[in-house]
Amino acid sequence: MSGKSFFIDLSRCTACRGCQVACKQWKQKPAEKTANTGSHQNPPDLSAATLKLVRFKETAVGGDFKWLFFPDQCRHCLDSPCKLASDPVIQDAIVQDPDTGAVVFTEKTKGLDINLVRPVCPYDIPRVDPVTKIMYKCDMCLDRVRSGMLPACVKTCPTGAMNFGDRQDVLAMAAKRLGALAPRYPQAALIDARDVRAVYLTLYPVRQYHAFVQAAEAAPGNFSRRSALALLGGNAPRTRT
Ligand code: SF4
Numbered sequence: 001m002s003g004k005s006f007f008i009d010l011s012r013c014t015a016c017r018g019c020q021v022a023c024k025q026w027k028q029k030p031a032e033k034t035a036n037t038g039s040h041q042n043p044p045d046l047s048a049a050t051l052k053l054v055r056f057k058e059t060a061v062g063g064d065f066k067w068l069f070f071p072d073q074c075r076h077c078l079d080s081p082c083k084l085a086s087d088p089v090i091q092d093a094i095v096q097d098p099d100t101g102a103v104v105f106t107e108k109t110k111g112l113d114i115n116l117v118r119p120v121c122p123y124d125i126p127r128v129d130p131v132t133k134i135m136y137k138c139d140m141c142l143d144r145v146r147s148g149m150l151p152a153c154v155k156t157c158p159t160g161a162m163n164f165g166d167r168q169d170v171l172a173m174a175a176k177r178l179g180a181l182a183p184r185y186p187q188a189a190l191i192d193a194r195d196v197r198a199v200y201l202t203l204y205p206v207r208q209y210h211a212f213v214q215a216a217e218a219a220p221g222n223f224s225r226r227s228a229l230a231l232l233g234g235n236a237p238r239t240r241t
């Protein structure tokens, strides 16, 4: 499997939010008016205007307090449930770039129901603009990548947490980094590496970071990758609440 991939090394993320800001700048997305929720996570969730969000989680791991950071974005699934769900309704409202593998939402998504697309995403990524009804998510900065540049979030990352390149090189980099960290962090893992193009390296159990880090660990009532794909083969999608 060729194309491009991200490697997101959470052991190097300091939650500077440079990636979140760079994404907004490149995509020309507006700031969102928010209220203090008692967390540094701001805005509180992904939206049509926030395609990349650094999630903050205060949690206990092995009796120690940890402050975990998770820069959330579309994983660019190899067999993307969002595209599989939407193609029978509007063909190519969601497209997959043959060279990079990027999964891209087009303006045709305004004809889709978000309650069809969002529930089948194992990572809870798609969001809809309440005014235009167009759906949005990370598009791998395909315009930049086609011009030989790095995605904006990767280019700006000062710590090496965000990495991007040819898939085989990225997977090799990820495996090497996991090998280096595993002796010190026995629960370290590469998440869904065979299925997605945004591969995260976690140090602690995935649910400690966020409910939708790993497809198979989706919260009760939501979908694993397997259940999402099985659903598309048979019954009608259901709404995530
Ligand atoms: S690749 Fe581009 S669109 Fe996707 S999260 Fe990074 S900056 Fe945003």
Ligand code: SF4
Pocket (backbone or CB within 6 Å): 074, 075, 076, 077, 080, 081, 082, 083, 103, 120, 121, 122, 123, 124, 125, 126, 137
């Ligand atoms: S992470 Fe979700 S939105 Fe992104 S390609 Fe996969 S199913 Fe689609």
